Amino acid sequence: MHGSPQSFPGDLRAVIFDVDGTLVDSERDGHRVAFNRAFEEAELPDRWDVELYGKLLEITGGERRLNSYLEQQSVPAAEREQLARRLHARKTEIFTEMASHGEITPRAGVRELLDELGDAGVRLAVATTGSSVWVNPMLDRLFGPGRFEAVVTSEEAPIRKPDPSAYRIALERLAIAPRAAVAVEDSRNGLRAAKSAGLACVVVVNDYTREHDLGEADLVLDGFGDSDATSRILADPHSLDPPGRLDLETLSRMTGRAARDPLGEE
Numbered sequence: 001m002h003g004s005p006q007s008f009p010g011d012l013r014a015v016i017f018d019v020d021g022t023l024v025d026s027e028r029d030g031h032r033v034a035f036n037r038a039f040e041e042a043e044l045p046d047r048w049d050v051e052l053y054g055k056l057l058e059i060t061g062g063e064r065r066l067n068s069y070l071e072q073q074s075v076p077a078a079e080r081e082q083l084a085r086r087l088h089a090r091k092t093e094i095f096t097e098m099a100s101h102g103e104i105t106p107r108a109g110v111r112e113l114l115d116e117l118g119d120a121g122v123r124l125a126v127a128t129t130g131s132s133v134w135v136n137p138m139l140d141r142l143f144g145p146g147r148f149e150a151v152v153t154s155e156e157a158p159i160r161k162p163d164p165s166a167y168r169i170a171l172e173r174l175a176i177a178p179r180a181a182v183a184v185e186d187s188r189n190g191l192r193a194a195k196s197a198g199l200a201c202v203v204v205v206n207d208y209t210r211e212h213d214l215g216e217a218d219l220v221l222d223g224f225g226d227s228d229a230t231s232r233i234l235a236d237p238h239s240l241d242p243p244g245r246l247d248l249e250t251l252s253r254m255t256g257r258a259a260r261d262p263l264g265e266e
């Protein structure tokens, strides 16, 4: 059962969102396509199909992902680093262009959730391993300029998730304690980053992350939920019982429950 707003045990001041796979559907038909175009333009035979890219996503950060892949292909170290840098720079240009043409779209229900949080005075922030050159214009385009009070990208947090630095910097910028915020993620690496920073974390899975080990999550949903489709609950260790969508009330209750009950035992 849901409590009335007055009964919220938590003290939700801010929600910190991941970008890739969380706010936007950007991996399979976005970054992956851009990486492949960069390979093609460089006249390399490599192509990342949907399945292989799922495995490569375990390495966060596009340049690191390329480096790791080229290492698997036995490309010598000196050549590898240079090639990864060059390919990543071109991939970034291609992806930035795709985003500026509207090829990258928000996940269903995200806009509604941001509106609900914003109307209630909850502060909004972003913690991503992506690069600022595409993250900032894309967020402005999709969600309105200045929608997020703090946007932490790989430039400020060069050690990528699962390292907690992106979340720690976001909390510092918001000047709030971890217990006053909730992280919204899509993957195990993101979940580990958020939990290591001391945040409660809801994971909204997608096709690439459905099978991840998400045992530490405070709530796992298969979508944000909106007027067209309700979200299914995949794990709810604190019995938050969201109403078919991720909403303000559930997030508010999460700060109280997860802070009071970190092991998920009621």
Ligand code: XBP
Pocket: 018, 019, 020, 021, 031, 059, 060, 061, 062, 063, 092, 127, 128, 129, 130, 131, 154, 161, 187, 189, 190
């Ligand atoms: C996503 C990433 C990003 C993108 C590529 O992880 O790892 O690196 O795949 O972006 P998360 P860049 O959702 O946890 O932030 O090429 O700009 O690195």
Ligand code: MG
Pocket: 018, 019, 020, 021, 022, 185, 186, 187, 190
């Ligand atoms: Mg992600």
